[in-house]
Every structure is written in C-alpha cells, then in structure tokens.
Amino acid sequence: MVDFWLVLSAVGSIASLIGLLLPFQNKSQRILHVAYGLAVTLLAFTAVWFWQENQRIHRIEQSAQRLLAHSEHISTDLGFIQAALAFLEKNRDIYPDTYYRALEICKLNNCSSAQYTDKNTGLDHVFNLQAVAEAFRGLISGIGTLEGGG
The missing domain is CATH 1.10.287 (Helix Hairpins)
Structure with missing residues (x-):
C-alpha cells in the first residue's frame, strides 16, 4: 500500500x-x-x-x-450468518445501510434466540436461519457484483 x-x-x-x-x-x-x-x-x-x-x-x-x-465449508447456517455479519461490520463504513439491514433481518428472524422458545419450535428456528443465510448470501453476492465482481 x-x-x-x-x-x-x-x-x-x-x-x-x-x-x-x-x-x-x-x-x-x-x-x-x-x-x-x-x-x-x-x-x-x-x-x-x-x-x-x-x-x-x-x-x-x-x-x-x-x-x-467458502460458505460451503461453514457447517451451519448460523456459522455463515456470523461470518457474514462480521464481514459487514468490518466494512460498515462503506456499506452502513447494508450492515444495518442485515442486523434488522437477523432481528426479525430471531437469529440470536434459542432454538426452542415458547413462540418458536425448533423447525421454525431452522427455517428462519436458512432464510437469513440465503438473504445474507444475496447481500454479500450483491456487494461482490456491484463492485465489479462476477
């Protein structure tokens, strides 16, 4: 540099x-x-x-x-979500809206809640994590595409 x-x-x-x-x-x-x-x-x-x-x-x-x-090598959706959040947090000075949008997606889908709660069955939690992981893949893919990537 x-x-x-x-x-x-x-x-x-x-x-x-x-x-x-x-x-x-x-x-x-x-x-x-x-x-x-x-x-x-x-x-x-x-x-x-x-x-x-x-x-x-x-x-x-x-x-x-x-x-x-490398997302295929991350064993769980929650692991990818955490990796994506870390990536977005590291670059939030350039993509602040994307970072806060990711936090909101996580909040709406109870990413950080326990797997079993009164309102949430284990299956609902798994589906929520899958949905969030796919949404984050789209966000990260969009950053790569917008900046000239494939």
Whole structure:
C-alpha cells in the first residue's frame, strides 16, 4: 500500500526542485511558483487517496467472493450468518445501510434466540436461519457484483 506521506514528500520535493530551476524575476512569479508547487502536491495527494480507496473497494469485493466461495465449508447456517455479519461490520463504513439491514433481518428472524422458545419450535428456528443465510448470501453476492465482481 502506498503511503500518503511518502508520496507527499516525493512530489513536494520534485515540485521544490522544479521551482528552484525556474528563474525568479519578480515577487509575483515567486508566488506563482509556490502556488504551482502546492497544486502539484495537492493533486498527487488526492490521486493517491482516490487510488487507495479504489483498492480498498476491490479488496472488499474479493473478500465477498471468498466468503461466498467458502460458505460451503461453514457447517451451519448460523456459522455463515456470523461470518457474514462480521464481514459487514468490518466494512460498515462503506456499506452502513447494508450492515444495518442485515442486523434488522437477523432481528426479525430471531437469529440470536434459542432454538426452542415458547413462540418458536425448533423447525421454525431452522427455517428462519436458512432464510437469513440465503438473504445474507444475496447481500454479500450483491456487494461482490456491484463492485465489479462476477
């Protein structure tokens, strides 16, 4: 990963060297050279920041695809639900609505409740977990697809 300060230092140094090589004729040209150096540094800093954000989104997309590919190896629906919630929580700064939607789906389907309750038979609980797991597979698949995945 490219470090912001490394790029900022390198570009700032290059801009300073260019500024030194250009002749100074009057005060307005000096101000123009300083402005030019700052503009080049700011442009480089902004480009690196956008590049890093783009790389992060691609890593999230790859992680979503890996989670779906390995979901067959997770032995229970509850295990996949927990893995999906952990993935969404880790990336909730980028996908906050999706994370809160997943929490709401879990709440509506009693993901965290005991298997047997007064209102819930074991079979209902199993069906609820299957429904939630499928919904989460759709959410995770959507993140991978929206970000350019297959």
